[in-house]
Amino acid sequence: MQIKRKQFILFIILLILIFFLTNFKLDYYIYQPGDIYALDDVVEVEGRFDSEGELHLVTVRGGQATPIYYLWAQLRPHYQIYDLEDIRPEGTNQEEYMELQLHAMESSQEAATVVAYQAADKDITINYQGVYVMAVVEDMPAKGHLMPGDQIKEVSGNDVSSAQDLLDLIEPYQEGDVIDLKVVREGEEVEVSFPLGTFPNEPDRVGLGISLVTDREVSENPKIDFDSGSIGGPSAGLMMSLEIYDQLTSEDITKGLKIAGTGEIDYDGNVYRIGGIDKKVVASHRNGADIFFAPNEGGKENSNYQVAKETAEEIGTDMDIVPIDTFQDALDYLNQLPE
Secondary structure, eight states: OHHHHHHHHHHHHHHHHHHHHHHOOOSEEEEEEEEEEEGGGTEEETTOOOOSSEEEEEEEEEEEOOHHHHHHHHHSTTOEEEEHHHHSOTTOOHHHHHHHHHHHHHHHHHHHHHHHHHHTTOEEEEEEEEEEEEEEOTTSTTBTTBOTTOEEEEETTEEOOSHHHHHHHHTTOOTTOEEEEEEEETTEEEEEEEEOEEETTEEEEEEOOEEEEEEEEEEEESOEEEOOTTOOSSTTHHHHHHHHHHHHSSSOTTTTOEEEEOOEEOTTOBEEOOSOHHHHHHHHHHTTOSEEEEEOGGGOTTOHHHHHHHHHHHHTOOOEEEEESBHHHHHHHHHTSOO
């Protein structure tokens, strides 16, 4: 009887230990190679042209560390461990963080649509309807002055119609300069003033400490629908713009190849750096991609392209790693490929 009791106690202790190792949340966040997704399942242009090959977005998988996940990440190549506060702003929970990522995906889809429709010479109209505060970062200047849901109407008397307008207007400001904002809060117009500060991890960058979303109404012809599910973030912009263009035009830009890549895109077709490029190269290689587009960042040192090239050499992939600064760069590269 005594032996059975000891066995039972040991069994309970073991269960508690297993539960702790697999469920207790540490203050770390881990990124690892994700997967690739064919964009013809994500994007649907009315009356689309189909292609022999496929264009893919690439994901990085991430999650808050548990003890066993943390130990596993220490042993695996291309797993990266971050302090949780470096990934999620303090005071932001996982649900709010994912909401921010989904909004970033929506903005990326809009930018990709504008770039592709304009390149394909199709009808598209953009009406800007305001800039809204999505989140306020703890211990930054805007805390206590701005609130999620505030619509920013003016900066020092200058109208604001997009997030880029706001960024352009605050660029000349120095640390300690007082900024004057006119915002709409719960239907009422209020004036807000406070001094600007620098970001903890970027001491040379002055800002408010908020995340923004631009409310736009985009009208396009032919119509387009997106089904990106729970995939968030802005990094699929380049590949979505290529997929939209491919569906809008009769020429098959894929040339029958499996093409992956990454890069945030703006409304002018410029492609920007993203995080986790090495993990995206690994994911694309595992899934048999022929080509991988990587942001070139104007050829600067340690660019996404350089890291992607080094990762490709490390894992011995046959993928062509292609440097991209603009949507047009990617399109020109695909157009010169043989049929």
